[in-house]
Amino acid sequence: MITRPCPRCQKELEWTEYEGQRVMRCATCRGHLVPAPRLRAIKRSDQLGADALMEEAARDFKGPTPIAASCPACKVRMRPEPIPVPGMDVHMDVCRSCQMVWLDGGELALLQLAYEQTPEYQEIAERRRRARELEACPERSARFQEDLSRLPDEPSLVGEIVHELVTEIATPRHRWGVWSAFRGLR
């Protein structure tokens, strides 16, 4: 598998698994390079609970990085997109041509913690809970799977994924919840 140099410390990134998704990670600065469609899968995953994410953010987040990273693949300066955590100046760096997102140490955990406060995530968590209940009942489970198969396929362009993330997290009525979740980190 191809590896790339870390855009912050130039050390070779290594492939690793994060919440069931293959991503590249820098062992030194603990940043992650994530193909955009996998970012969506990661944010929705509940493999890492809030405690584990909070621990990761507290350990790996070293404060805001004012200069955008250069894309490890095409070397073009990446575009900073805010991760809307109230009171914190955090950005992910996006390369639209390579469909790659760079997150500095701890930012992947911060992004997920912010996302978990949104109604969309709460709804997913609720659906997951119901699905687990259904596993006990084959007949209802079959009907549920049929309903799921009728849902339209989702687009997977990086612009849409990033826009979706930013707007979901930034909705004003959820700011309080997000803010409360991060109080301990500031």
Ligand SMILES: [Zn+2]
């Ligand atoms: Zn690094």
Ligand SMILES: [Zn+2]
């Ligand atoms: Zn690129």
